[in-house]
Amino acid sequence: xxxxxxxxxRAPEEPLEQAAxxxxxxxxxGDSVPKRGRHVKAVIAFLAxxxxxxxxxxSLGAMAGRLIAQRGSPEWQVxxxxxxxxxxxxxxxxxxxxxxxxAGEHLNWYGTNVVQEGGYGSARWYGVTYSxxxxxxxxxxxxxPVPSDKDLYYRNDKSVLYRVTNAKKDIYYSNVDDSQAxxxxxxxxxxxxxxxxxxxxxxxxxxxxxxxxxxxxGIYDADSxxxxxxxxxxxxxxxxxxxSVYMAxxxxxxxxxxxxxxxxARMYWVYERLQEARAFYFRQAVLLGVGVLFLLLWxxxxxxxxxxxxxxASWTLHIWTEPRLLAVAACLLWMTAGNPAASELxxxxxxxIFENWDYWASLxxxxxxxxxxxxxxxxxxxxxxxxxxxxDHRYNPREKHRSLWRLISIxxxxxxxxxxxxxxxxxxxxxxxVFPAAGVLLTISLGLSPQHWLFWLMAAFPVIAAAALLxxxxxxxxxxxxxxxxxGQVEAIxxxxxxTPLDLPEDADLRQTAEALNDIQAGLHTALAEQTRSERMKVxxxxxxxxxxxxxxxxxxxxxxxxxxxxxxxxxxxxARIIDEKAQRLRSMVQDVFDISKAxxxxxxxxxxxxxLAKLLRQTLADMDDPIQASHLTFKIDxxxxxVEIVADGRRLYRVFQNLIQNALQYALEGSRVHLTxxxxxxxxxxxxxxxSREELPQGVDFTARFVRGDASRTDGGSGLGLSIASxxxxxxxxxxxxxxxxxxxxAVVTFPLAD
Amino acid sequence: xNECILVVDDDPEIVGAIAITLEREGYRVLRACNGxxxxxxxxxxxxxxxxxxxxxxxxDGLSALIRIREKRNLPIIVLSAKSEDTDKILGLSMGAxxxxxxxxxxxxxxxxxxxxxxxxxxxGDIHAEGRKHLIxxxxxxxxxxxxxxxxxxxxxxxxxxxxxxxxxxxxxPGRIFPAEEIYRRVWSEDAYxxxxxxxxxxxxxxxxxxxxPKEPDYIKVVWGIxxxxxxxx
Numbered sequence: 001x002x003x004x005x006x007x008x009x010r011a012p013e014e015p016l017e018q019a020a021x022x023x024x025x026x027x028x029x030g031d032s033v034p035k036r037g038r039h040v041k042a043v044i045a046f047l048a049x050x051x052x053x054x055x056x057x058x059s060l061g062a063m064a065g066r067l068i069a070q071r072g073s074p075e076w077q078v079x080x081x082x083x084x085x086x087x088x089x090x091x092x093x094x095x096x097x098x099x100x101x102x103a104g105e106h107l108n109w110y111g112t113n114v115v116q117e118g119g120y121g122s123a124r125w126y127g128v129t130y131s132x133x134x135x136x137x138x139x140x141x142x143x144x145p146v147p148s149d150k151d152l153y154y155r156n157d158k159s160v161l162y163r164v165t166n167a168k169k170d171i172y173y174s175n176v177d178d179s180q181a182x183x184x185x186x187x188x189x190x191x192x193x194x195x196x197x198x199x200x201x202x203x204x205x206x207x208x209x210x211x212x213x214x215x216x217x218g219i220y221d222a223d224s225x226x227x228x229x230x231x232x233x234x235x236x237x238x239x240x241x242x243x244s245v246y247m248a249x250x251x252x253x254x255x256x257x258x259x260x261x262x263x264x265a266r267m268y269w270v271y272e273r274l275q276e277a278r279a280f281y282f283r284q285a286v287l288l289g290v291g292v293l294f295l296l297l298w299x300x301x302x303x304x305x306x307x308x309x310x311x312x313a314s315w316t317l318h319i320w321t322e323p324r325l326l327a328v329a330a331c332l333l334w335m336t337a338g339n340p341a342a343s344e345l346x347x348x349x350x351x352x353i354f355e356n357w358d359y360w361a362s363l364x365x366x367x368x369x370x371x372x373x374x375x376x377x378x379x380x381x382x383x384x385x386x387x388x389x390x391x392d393h394r395y396n397p398r399e400k401h402r403s404l405w406r407l408i409s410i411x412x413x414x415x416x417x418x419x420x421x422x423x424x425x426x427x428x429x430x431x432x433x434v435f436p437a438a439g440v441l442l443t444i445s446l447g448l449s450p451q452h453w454l455f456w457l458m459a460a461f462p463v464i465a466a467a468a469l470l471x472x473x474x475x476x477x478x479x480x481x482x483x484x485x486x487x488g489q490v491e492a493i494x495x496x497x498x499x500t501p502l503d504l505p506e507d508a509d510l511r512q513t514a515e516a517l518n519d520i521q522a523g524l525h526t527a528l529a530e531q532t533r534s535e536r537m538k539v540x541x542x543x544x545x546x547x548x549x550x551x552x553x554x555x556x557x558x559x560x561x562x563x564x565x566x567x568x569x570x571x572x573x574x575x576a577r578i579i580d581e582k583a584q585r586l587r588s589m590v591q592d593v594f595d596i597s598k599a600x601x602x603x604x605x606x607x608x609x610x611x612x613l614a615k616l617l618r619q620t621l622a623d624m625d626d627p628i629q630a631s632h633l634t635f636k637i638d639x640x641x642x643x644v645e646i647v648a649d650g651r652r653l654y655r656v657f658q659n660l661i662q663n664a665l666q667y668a669l670e671g672s673r674v675h676l677t678x679x680x681x682x683x684x685x686x687x688x689x690x691x692x693s694r695e696e697l698p699q700g701v702d703f704t705a706r707f708v709r710g711d712a713s714r715t716d717g718g719s720g721l722g723l724s725i726a727s728x729x730x731x732x733x734x735x736x737x738x739x740x741x742x743x744x745x746x747x748a749v750v751t752f753p754l755a756d
Numbered sequence: 757x758n759e760c761i762l763v764v765d766d767d768p769e770i771v772g773a774i775a776i777t778l779e780r781e782g783y784r785v786l787r788a789c790n791g792x793x794x795x796x797x798x799x800x801x802x803x804x805x806x807x808x809x810x811x812x813x814x815x816d817g818l819s820a821l822i823r824i825r826e827k828r829n830l831p832i833i834v835l836s837a838k839s840e841d842t843d844k845i846l847g848l849s850m851g852a853x854x855x856x857x858x859x860x861x862x863x864x865x866x867x868x869x870x871x872x873x874x875x876x877x878x879x880g881d882i883h884a885e886g887r888k889h890l891i892x893x894x895x896x897x898x899x900x901x902x903x904x905x906x907x908x909x910x911x912x913x914x915x916x917x918x919x920x921x922x923x924x925x926x927x928x929p930g931r932i933f934p935a936e937e938i939y940r941r942v943w944s945e946d947a948y949x950x951x952x953x954x955x956x957x958x959x960x961x962x963x964x965x966x967x968x969p970k971e972p973d974y975i976k977v978v979w980g981i982x983x984x985x986x987x988x989x
Contacts, residue, residue: 547811550837551767554859558773561862565780587859591839605841611980615934615951619977622955650979 038304045301046308048294050384055291057383058376059284065373066280068366069340075277082194082207082249086270091196092227093266094160094247097150099198099229099236101173102164102243152259159253159267161192167242182246194249201236203228313395316388321403324389331382339374341367409507417509421479424472431468435461475509482510489517498525535601542597549590556583592721599728604652606732610755611650612643613685614678620657621676628661632670633691638677644685646752648733656729656737657687659722660748664691667746680754688749696744703739703746723748759873760784760802764794764817765809765835770858774807777862778869791815791823798824805873807856807865810836810847818850825851831872835860867967871895874908891926894988896965896974898926907965917942918961921954925975925985934982958983 067074078084151173154162163174163182176182176189184197184204195206203226205212216224220231229236255265298305336342345363348356372379392401412420439461442448448455482504489502501518504511560580568576598604617639621628628635664674668691675690703723723739726748730737735752761783765771768789775785786803788794790812798806806824810817821832834852836843844855854868875895891898897906905912905922914922920942924933935954936947943950958977962969976986 547837550858551770554837555767555769555773557859558770558777558862562773562776594839609981613980615982616980618951619935619955619979622952623977625952625955648980650981654977654979 038307041301041304042307042311045298045305046312048297048301049305052291052294052296052298053383054380055287056295057291058380059288059291061373061376061379063281063284065370065376066277068370068373075274076281078274079278081271081274084270084274086273087267088225089227090266090270091247091249094154094162095196095198095203095228095245097154098162098164098173098245098247099240099243101150102166102171102245103237103239104171155259156256157267158256159250159265161189161248161250163244163246165244167244171243182248184246188248191250191252192248193251196245196247196249198228198236198243198245201241202230309391310395312388313392316392317396317400318402319392321401321405324385327385328382328389331378331385334378334381335371335375337375337378339367339370341370341374417513420509424475428469428472431465431472435465435468479509482508482514486510486514486517489514489521493517493521493524498522498528539597539601539603542594546590546594550587553583553587553590557587589721592725596721596725596728599725599732602732604729604732606649606652608647608649608733610645610647611653613646613648613653613687613752614639614642614644616650616653617657617676617678617687620654620661623654624658624661627665631665631668633665633668634671634673636673636675638675640678640680644678644680645755646685646735647755648735648752652729652733653735656726656750657689659726660689660750663722663726663748664689667691667693667695669694669744683754684751685754686749686751688747690745690747693744693746697741697746699741703741726750758782758784759804759877760786760800761869762786762788762794762797762800762803762806762808764788764791764806764812764820766790766812767809770809773862774865777866781866781870783869791817791820794820795823795827798828798830803828804830804876805869806830806832807835807869808832810834810838810843818847821850821852831876833868833872861968864968871908871967874910891929893926893929893985894974896926898922900927905965912964914961914964918957918964921957922961925983929985929987932978932982932984938983954983 075084081087154160155175157175161174161176161182163172163176165172174182182188182195184195184199184206188195193208197204197206203214205214205226214226214228215231218232220227220234224231229240249267253265253267253271255263255268257263341363345367348360348363439458443455443458446454448458485502485504492500498521501521502514504514508514556579560576560583563576564573564580566576595604617637621635621637661674661676668674672692676687678685678687680686727737727739730750733752735750738749738751740747740749761778763771763774763778763785764787765774766789768787771787771789775787778785784802786797786800788797791808792815794806794808795815797803808817808821812820815823817834817836821834824832831853832851833854833856834847835856835858836847837858839857844857847855853872856865856868889899889901891900895908897909898904899906900923903919903923905914905919905926921938924938924941935951938954939945939947939950958975959969962972962975965974966972973988974986976984978984
């Protein structure tokens with residue numbers, strides 16, 4: 001509901017019925033007159049549109065239908081029924097029968113040596129075909145071999161007067177008195193205006209006193225009007241030449257009863273049919289004219305009609321899509337009823353389609369041509385249903401339309417993906433296995449043969465199954481694609497791509513999953529960014545804090561030093577010493593905390609170079625020789641003579657082993673041995689330091705965690721960060737640091753990959 | 757004596773402590789608590805050396821350092837709580853002659869002050885004399901002919917072995933010598949578990965020439981590779 005509605009100066013929801021209220025109301029409420037006037041106009045415009053279109057379309061359709069169905073020249077062109085093809089065919093039939101009477105044997109001109117091209121199209125009138133005529137004739141001849149029976153048939157005919165004689169005069173049939181003897185020279189009886197005489201094998205026709213040209217150029221072909229003997233290529237037979245036939249046709253034919261009591265009126269029907277056709281065309285023409293007038297009215301009120309269209313659209317909005325489609329289908333089905341070509345098609349189905357495909361094609365073409373115009377109510381129904389749908393789509397947004405399919409597609413995603421897939425697969429199974437099987441079983445059990453139309457209906461089962469299978473396969477292909485995209489996305493996220501979300505189509509089955517994955521990705525992205533930010537902040541904080549701590553610490557250390565230089569007595573000297581020592585420890589702790597926080601945040605600068613780990617250990621031991629000698633520990637050193645080359649930052653690694661040795665010096669059992677070994681194995685160098693702890697080692701403690709010490713007290717020296725620094729510095733250099741404790745045996749292992 | 761030293765730090769207690777330490781060594785001390793004051797006081801011709809903090813209000817140490825350098829040519833030692841290598845390099849490249857991290861060691865502080873003053877006052881003559889065969893490396897001057905090593909112009913007493921090691925290292929500043937090579941060239945013997953021996957001697961040399969033997973400026977261990985004499989400007 002956007003600008004279309006807004007462009008109207010009033011809300012479209014106001015019911016249209018108000019417009020139909022009596023005019024008096026409008027007069028009373030003066031200011032509402034324009035509105036009401038508009039409503040009235042809208043209704044008028046709409047009705048004019050409906051009536052106009054219906055009438056024009058209906059009349060044109062009906063006329064077209066009649067024209068196509070009738071074959072031959074349009075009936076409205078002739079006013080005289082005696083100038084129609086049907087009349088000439090009837091006259092020819094009559095003549096054939098009369099000649100049969102005269103010849104005393106059954107004649108069939110279709111069997112004569114006529115070049116029979118035009119007979120097919122012009123033979124008969126009442127939709128009875130050429131072949132029918134042969135059959136009917138042969139039936140007739142077999143059941144009544146005596147041609148004189150025809151005399152009984154025609155005796156009471158008032159529309160046609162006849163006199164049949166032959167040369168020997170032994171045959172004489174007539175339904176008129178001799179006094180009124182029919183002759184080409186005599187005046188015709190009152191009410192009769194058409195005279196046909198067959199004399200000496202030639203036909204002479206006099207109509208309204210005028211002699212007609214019967215034979216034209218004397219050759220019978222498709223364009224010849226009269227299908228009577230006497231042409232060069234259609235001469236009268238031997239037994240017929242001496243038969244004389246006079247027949248007079250009434251100007252206005254009548255119905256009559258035959259001698260057997262059957263009501264018949266062949267000439268009358270020809271006459272009446274023409275009258276009816278003329279009346280029909282006249283009626284349709286009038287309707288067409290009225291329709292055009294209505295359309296003109298609609299054109300004049302076209303703007304007002306939009307109001308009605310919109311109102312109508314607001315009603316039709318509530319009709320779901322499926323009933324709409326059903327209505328269209330029903331109209332199409334209804335259309336097939338009453339198609340005159342249907343019987344021809346059914347009759348032709350007796351012939352082999354492939355041998356007579358051109359005949360079939362012409363029939364089918366005729367059928368299709370007649371389809372829209374043979375059932376006018378169905379045509380109008382279809383047009384208006386389609387128009388309503390079109391109107392609805394014109395004024396209502398797509399997403400407002402409701403349908404069963406839409407409902408299902410909205411409801412379906414509420415179920416789990418595997419459930420939906422299960423349903424789909426089960427449906428596929430039913431469609432692929434059960435459906436065609438049912439078709440086959442039905443065909444067999446009903447014993448249908450390929451001639452029966454139901455047999456072909458059964459073929460629809462496998463066709464539907466195949467179509468469904470195709471749809472399901474396409475769905476599976478789309479699904480496979482989506483799963484591929486999804487797994488690719490999972491891989492991408494694992495590889496650290498946190499910025500590109502996966503965009504699956506709106507209707508994809510895995511859309512929800514993809515969205516969930518996008519959420520996870522976004523969450524991960526945020527969390528990671530947050531974490532990085534907080535790590536940096538932590539390092540900055542620690543850096544700032546350690547700097548801030550250093551300033552007062554500098555003062556403390558300076559003055560503690562100065563204090564110690566003062567001549568102090570007794571306890572004061574001790575106090576000064578203690579202050580100095582603790583301040584020194586505080587200083588090392590501040591530096592350690594700073595280093596470790598940098599290492600933990602991966603911001604410890606390392607200068608990696610190729611070095612000999614064995615040498616580094618020797619240097620470290622030499623560097624720490626004094627405290628080692630001073631301790632009561634025995635160091636058992638086992639280092640390979642050959643260089644053990646690794647890539648690391650020597651200064652950081654020195655710090656690692658310095659801390660480890662200090663740790664041993666501080667916590668090893670007095671008088672015990674400390675083992676320092678370096679081994680290379682499987683491309684790795686492992687330096688391990690083992691010592692027996694003086695104190696009982698607590699089990700299940702991560703010794704590399706910050707501020708963890710074996711004795712859990714903090715009264716002795718050391719910041720408690722030694723192992724933690726060793727661990728983080730080792731990792732910063734690309735090595736592995738491991739601490740193992742078995743009972744009181746403490747083992748620290750530093751592992752580095754060997755340099756190539 | 758009584759050389760005047762300007763101590764600049766925004767913490768008056770630290771300035772006080774440094775002043776006491778230096779005054780006990782016989783120096784005269786001028787005090788400033790920010791860069792602007794330092795700029796004023798450094799114009800006093802009596803000032804021979806400046807100890808300056810980095811993080812200070814109004815004008816920070818490094819900016820003040822640059823501006824002082826425009827006015828006077830005298831040794832400046834930066835005193836900072838920033839202990840990262842990068843901070844030291846930045847300070848030295850800005851024109852500082854030395855860099856001391858807080859918390860400082862008073863002995864080291866006085867040693868460095870003394871060293872800078874000596875170089876500033878007396879060593880200038882040596883350079884002027886142009887004795888080109890001398891090997892000069894920062895505070896150290898080595899005469900390969902007489903095998904005499906001077907630190908801040910003062911002869912260092914070395915044992916014959918130490919002298920050999922110093923000779924090797926001073927002749928090849930910046931080059932890394934593995935312990936085995938030092939041992940071979942000094943002792944003229946095959947090296948076998950010589951690391952400790954070499955290290956002991958190096959530690960002794962350090963104690964004689966380094967201002968802070970625990971954090972040596974000259975003879976350095978290159979961990980996992982060997983030892984070297986650091987090259988100073």
